[in-house]
Amino acid sequence: MLGLFFLAACVYTTAAGLQNLARANAILLPFLITAGILAWVFTNPDKDYQLILPFLERGISPVIQGALPLVGLLGELVVVGMLQPFLKKGTILYKTHLTAVLVIGLLFIGPLTGPIAMFGERAAARMDYPTFAEFKFSVLMVNFQSLAVFLWLGGSFGRISLYYYAANLSCSQTLGIKNYKKLLLPVG
Numbered sequence: 001m002l003g004l005f006f007l008a009a010c011v012y013t014t015a016a017g018l019q020n021l022a023r024a025n026a027i028l029l030p031f032l033i034t035a036g037i038l039a040w041v042f043t044n045p046d047k048d049y050q051l052i053l054p055f056l057e058r059g060i061s062p063v064i065q066g067a068l069p070l071v072g073l074l075g076e077l078v079v080v081g082m083l084q085p086f087l088k089k090g091t092i093l094y095k096t097h098l099t100a101v102l103v104i105g106l107l108f109i110g111p112l113t114g115p116i117a118m119f120g121e122r123a124a125a126r127m128d129y130p131t132f133a134e135f136k137f138s139v140l141m142v143n144f145q146s147l148a149v150f151l152w153l154g155g156s157f158g159r160i161s162l163y164y165y166a167a168n169l170s171c172s173q174t175l176g177i178k179n180y181k182k183l184l185l186p187v188g
């Protein structure tokens with residue numbers, strides 16, 4: 001049921017257009033950042049950041065293997081670059097792209113290093129959802145798994161809506177359909 005509501009919200013936001021999608025994310029972002037900071041504050045007593053050290057203990061190969069899946073976190077930049085021809089003239093995305101890379105990098109430092117600092121490298125690597133486990137096993141956050149779900153769904157909402165918008169736009173362009181909104185249900 002939650003999945004259908006979530007999908008309906010993504011479809012509605014996509015139908016409203018790129019400007020409304022950006023506004024929805026601008027409204028949601030401060031809440032996500034606040035929730036992320038609260039999560040860090042409440043889980044921090046259970047973390048031992050010495051578990052992150054030493055860097056490059058086994059060479060560069062494990063670092064590259066761990067970094068490859070994280071490249072997908074920057075997939076939005078490719079999609080935004082694809083949407084540049086549809087933006088108003090004079091909109092410069094280069095500064096925006098650089099800022100986005102820095103902000104995304106900063107926002108993902110906590111969720112990437114937190115589980116390692118709490119469980120250790122090997123245990124965190126074996127977990128399916130290490131950040132959720134971090135909430136579950138933290139002394140102060142035992143009953144706050146809903147905050148983890150909010151962070152997960154809130155962050156996914158913007159990404160899914162953006163990808164859905166780009167998929168609709170590219171399909172309508174490929175098929176020669178002027179209004180991408182006609183493809184909202186078939187593409188979804």
